Amino acid sequence: MTTSAPTPSPPRQLRLIIETDDFDEAVRFYRDVLGMPEQPAFATTGEDRVSILHAGTATVEVATPQHVRTIDNIEGAPHAGGPTLRLALEVDNTEATLAATDGAGATRIAEPVETPFRTINARVQGPAGWQVTFFQELESLDQRSARDGFTTDDRRAR
Secondary structure, X not given: OOOOOOOOOOOOOOOOOOOOOOHHHHHHHHHHHOOOOEEOOOOOOOOOOOOEEOOOOOOOOOOOHHHHHHHHHHHXXXXXXXXXXXXXXXXXXXXXXXXXXXXXXXXXXXXXXXXXXXXEEEEEEOHHHOEEEEEEEOOOHHHXXXXXXXXXXXXXOO
């Protein structure tokens, strides 16, 4: 009799850790400029500091290098040149969020652009060297799912 491993339940939270030498600048940017609420977190004393910031619903996007280059081209952003992590934050208004980052420690990489997948995207280089894409949805997931080209990978023709 063969026993199979139990199916794990899906994760309940995605936590992305950004290690930075300029902790105060990074916290100011994500918490104060972008408005991500802070929750209590454990640290000891001195330079042992941590800030856990709520970013709404999290998803994990797995992409091929070709897809990453496609998105870089759509957003008008330079390709980072190798495996990287980039934050993508859904916002209510991309242009307003981008404007809030001006003079707040971020460098604009790509101006707002309406994408073929019906979002308005813009990109900045944030504190600690992370690229951050702000995206504003222009239609619901149901609307998007009904359009040509939108499917899951297991159903996509190769």
